[in-house]
Amino acid sequence: MWSRERYELIFVNATAPDTEDVVVVHRTDSSGPGGHPVYADDTGIVRAEISDRDEVRMIASGGHQVHAAAVSARPVS
Numbered sequence: 001m002w003s004r005e006r007y008e009l010i011f012v013n014a015t016a017p018d019t020e021d022v023v024v025v026h027r028t029d030s031s032g033p034g035g036h037p038v039y040a041d042d043t044g045i046v047r048a049e050i051s052d053r054d055e056v057r058m059i060a061s062g063g064h065q066v067h068a069a070a071v072s073a074r075p076v077s
Contacts, residue, residue, distance in 0.1 A: 003027060003037045006076040007050055014070065024076060032059060048073070 006026050013019040023046050025039035032038050032049025038059060040047045047059040050073050058067035 004075050007039055007073045008076055009048060010072045010074060012070040
């Protein structure tokens with residue numbers, strides 16, 4: 001299965017929908033619970049499993065972590 005090397009994760013603020021935070025993540029050697037590649041930012045704190053259909057499943061990297069409800073992935077060329 002081919003997958004991209006990098007994505008931008010777009011986090012939309014529910015209280016200010018016109019505001020978004022973007023984090024660039026790169027592919028790791030890990031697979032997530034769905035069998036798709038896990039991507040992480042340079043700090044390793046932001047981790048996400050991204051499917052071949054660009055579906056995002058955030059993965060906790062530490063205790064008490066709460067993820068944003070609206071997250072999407074945009075491929076980076």
